[in-house]
Amino acid sequence: MTTLGEAAAAAGMPFDHVDYECPPGYHDNEEYGGHCMFCDGGLFACTVCSSFEGATTTQCPGRKLTAQERDDVYAGRLDYRNGHCTAQPSWYCPGDYYERAWDYEEAGKS
Ligand SMILES: [Zn+2]
């Protein structure tokens, strides 16, 4: 299974967001129980641009996205790649996710 990140990297758009991780010891003083959405839930969030999950641009713009921009990314109206914003759906936009991964797999076979 090729991940979408690998597919994007192969297309010249390596994933360069900075994945949020809880600091060491972050959960020591609370009732943790293994339910942190970042550590255990696999939730992705970028500490630089605040992209997260379906509202993740293909590449990191290096600054915080506005709430409006995040909405547009999620809706497939905005992306950031190759150093500029573009009015295209992100590779990680939820609508196209599986379709794109599937297309890539099929292309790899032929
Ligand atoms: Zn955590």
Ligand SMILES: [Zn+2]
């Ligand atoms: Zn980012």
